[in-house]
Amino acid sequence: MSLPPLTPQIPRAYVDVHVIQTVPPANMNRDDQGNPKDAMYGGVRRSRVSSQAWKRATRMHFAQNRPEEDHATxxxxxxxxxxxxxxxxxxxxxxxxxxxxxxxxxxxxxxxxxxxxxxxxxxxxxxxxxxxxxxxxxxxxxxxxxxxxxxxxxxxxxxxxxxxxxxxxxPLEVALFGRMVADLASLRVDAATQVAHALSTHAVDLEFDYFTAVDDETRRRNETGAGMIGHIGFNSATLYRYATVGLHQLKHNLAAGREPNAAWPATVVGVREFVTSFARSVPSGYGNSFAHRTLPSLVAVVVRTDQPVNLVSAFEAPVRLDGESIAAISAMKLANEHAKVTERWGEPASYEAVVHAFDKEPATTVEEALGAGQSFPELLSGLEAHLDRTFSEGSA
The missing domain is CATH 1.10.8 (Helicase, Ruva Protein; domain 3)
Incomplete structure (x- = not known):
């Protein structure tokens, strides 16, 4: 039995998640040379963390908070x-x-x-x-x-x-991230989630940590010299991270084989858990060497019914290192880009909410574009309430 096609009774809606996060010296996601991945954007070299790396980190966060029988592999x-x-x-x-x-x-x-x-x-x-x-x-x-x-x-x-x-x-992870089996279309599950590569909002240079490791036994014998010498590439960056969840596709994936009335509550729970894990997860590469786990400076959710909108264009002109807070400037540029997109394209979001760590001018700019600042639990509860109110089972 194949899954039914998406129908007009399932309204198209997208939950966009925008994150500004500052990470100290780290090598979360390395390339084939062992150095942090990067990319050219806006004419300058940026720090980059691949979408695959952050999707896996998100899935691992799921696993920490769900019963083992609900896990996917x-x-x-x-x-x-x-x-x-x-x-x-x-x-x-x-x-x-x-x-x-x-x-x-x-x-x-x-x-x-x-x-x-x-x-x-x-x-x-x-x-x-x-x-x-x-x-x-x-x-x-x-x-x-x-x-x-x-x-x-x-x-x-x-x-x-x-x-x-x-x-x-x-399981939720398969419903969100999909399953691709190239030669067996019958086993394919279309992903409900798209995750962008995280990019620094500013230019970044690659640096190297030269290290030596002491052999405890040679030290005990009063011998000199290092037991090991090496180096690790790293950088530090304020990242813009973006992901979107197709509400209609997630419900479609979760409805397969379940009672119809169970699909919508499971969809809302799925969105909440994705936003939670995407915001709180961090790729673990070289974690013991750099202890780079941080929390975002800003998390915004925007519910749209036209199309997903990645706001990375806010950072095509890189944030300049002029002594101001890079995270604060990045947050203002993101807020201004969101307001500009809404005004020029005439497609206002049906819901906007933001958690941020700023005050004074950055706070004002962010809240004028994305609503009053709130706590992360309040953001999640408000998002759930909006989805239930706007896309209830009766209309979905």
Whole structure:
């Protein structure tokens, strides 16, 4: 069974998330040379953190705050995970038998095998509950299935609806970030979320930390010299981060295989958890060396019904290092760009809310464009209330 197409009854709406965040010396996301990633923008070199890095950090934050059974996993080792689960079923005598059953259960999906035995050719994104449902299909039937030849076992399992399990009841992470299986369109889940590469609002230079490590034993013997010498590239930056959630697509993904009345509450919870984890997460690269975790100086959410709008154009002209707060200037430029876009394109947002850490002129500029400053819990509660009030189940 394929998912139904998006329909006019599901209104198109987008929750844009804008973040200004200052990070001290760090190497959160390194390139092939081991240095922090960067990019040219507005004619100058900027610090960059890839969207993949921040999406993973967001997913890891989800995992810290959700029950294990609600977790999702992206791996080549789905067969190994299923084998481990099946080995605990009654009637499965050993790991080899569990592996045979796992191979037969995954065969209807048509996923290509990888080079390493037991691996798939690509990363496969699935939920723990989906794997549990897969194991449930053969609970009590393991001895019967193991007695069959491989070909007959796969034929018997093909009638059990294996594909349907991975088309329905998606965990939040899969519903948000999607699943791409290049050669199997039937297993694809269109992402409800788009995440931009984070860019510094100003020009950034690459720096290097030269370090030496002392061998404790040579010191004890009164010998001289370092036990290790090396260097780590780093930079520090005030970043503009942006992501958007397609409300209609998220509801569509979460509705698959669930009771219709459960789809909308799950969608609202999904938006809240995404905004929370996106705002609070930080990629962990070289975290022990730099302890770079910070909280944003500004988080703004804007609900639009026309299209998502990335406001990185506010920083095409880089913020200049003139002794003022780079974060404060960046926040004002972001607020002015939002007001300009709204005025020129004539598409006002249906909802705006902001959390910020500024006062005086920056605070005034930000609040004139994005509403009165509030706490992060207030922002989340207000967003939930707006979504429920404006896009209720009755109209969605």
């Amino acid at each position: 992206r791996t080549r080792g789905v067969a190994a995970a299923l084998t481990e689960k099946l080995s605990t079923l009654p009637g499965v005598p050993d790991e080899e038998s569990a592996a045979r059953l796992a191979t037969s259960l995954l065969a209807p999906l048509g996923i290509k095998a990888g080079k390493k035995a037991g691996d798939t050719a690509y990363l496969f994104f699935y939920g723990q509950r989906q794997l549990d449902r897969l194991a449930t299909l053969i609970t009590g039937r393991a001895p019967e299935l193991l007695a069959l030849s491989d070909k007959k076992r796969e034929a018997a399992i093909a009638e059990l609806g294996v594909q349907e399990i991975f088309r329905t009841e998606h």
